[in-house]
Amino acid sequence: MKVKCDLDDVFKIMNQKLRNGGLLLTTAGGDGSRNVMTIGWCLAGVLWGEPICMVAVRPSRHTFKLIEESGEFTVNVPRDGMDEAVAYCGKVSGRDYDKFKESKLATEKGRMVKSPLVTDCVAHLECQVIGKSKVIPDLLTAGVKEKAYPRGDYHTLYYGRLVSVLRDK
Numbered sequence: 564m565k566v567k568c569d570l571d572d573v574f575k576i577m578n579q580k581l582r583n584g585g586l587l588l589t590t591a592g593g594d595g596s597r598n599v600m601t602i603g604w605c606l607a608g609v610l611w612g613e614p615i616c617m618v619a620v621r622p623s624r625h626t627f628k629l630i631e632e633s634g635e636f637t638v639n640v641p642r643d644g645m646d647e648a649v650a651y652c653g654k655v656s657g658r659d660y661d662k663f664k665e666s667k668l669a670t671e672k673g674r675m676v677k678s679p680l681v682t683d684c685v686a687h688l689e690c691q692v693i694g695k696s697k698v699i700p701d702l703l704t705a706g707v708k709e710k711a712y713p714r715g716d717y718h719t720l721y722y723g724r725l726v727s728v729l730r731d732k
Contacts, residue, residue, distance in 0.1 A: 565680070565687070565729040570607055570614055573686035573730050577640050581605055584649045587639040588618055589670075590678045592629040597670075597679055599662050600626045601653030604718075605638060607688070607725075614725040616688050619698075619718035625657040630721060634692045635676040639684035675726040686730040690723025 580586055586605055591597040604619040616638055620627045630636055641649050648666040655662060663670060663679075670679035676689045698717040700708065 564732040565674075566732045568686075568728050568730045570688075570725060570728050573640060573688075573728060574607065576685065577605070577607065577638075580640055584641065584646050585653065587641060587649060587652060587668075587681050587684065588620075588626060588636055589639060589681060590626055590629040590636040591633055593632040596629065597663070598626050598629055598657035599652050599666075599668060599681065600624065600657065601649050602638070603653075610722060611693070613693065615693070616690050616723045616725055618721050618723070620721060621716050621718050623716055627719065630692065633677060635678050636690050636692070636721065636723060637673055637676060637678045637680055638688040638690065639681040640686040641681075642683060642685045645683060673727075674729065680729070686728070688723075688725055689727040689729070690721075691726050692721050693724045694722040696720050696722075 581603060585601040585603045587599050588602045589599045602618055606617040648668055651666045652662050669682040671682050673680055673689050680687045697719050700717060
């Protein structure tokens, strides 16, 4: 059973999972298609007076197209023991595979957004996009460019207003 909570209630475990395997981002397109991908970059806090979650998605990713269509996403915090599924969702494209089915990830309807929640995860952030910006290559250090962008495929940063934060009861 999922219960509403504050970001503070899930912030610590969210950051631990970011350092160790990542989080699962889900979204649903306008045509009802959906996708899940592993993310290793995520910031949560307050921006423009709103509680927000910022995620980075490369334009080449299938998830990018779906967020552009829907204007929303969820960030799901995996529980211990989900490492294999999290790794799989970061290796293959949702254009070619149904990653939910292939990794046996059960889903349920989002409470405030159309993007699904990954049922087995311990916490969920439901987000509506309120802004986005492209990473500006000229502002990055040479080290960051070499490490994160050797192919020049710069992320788009999506700023999502937290419309609901849920955790296991």
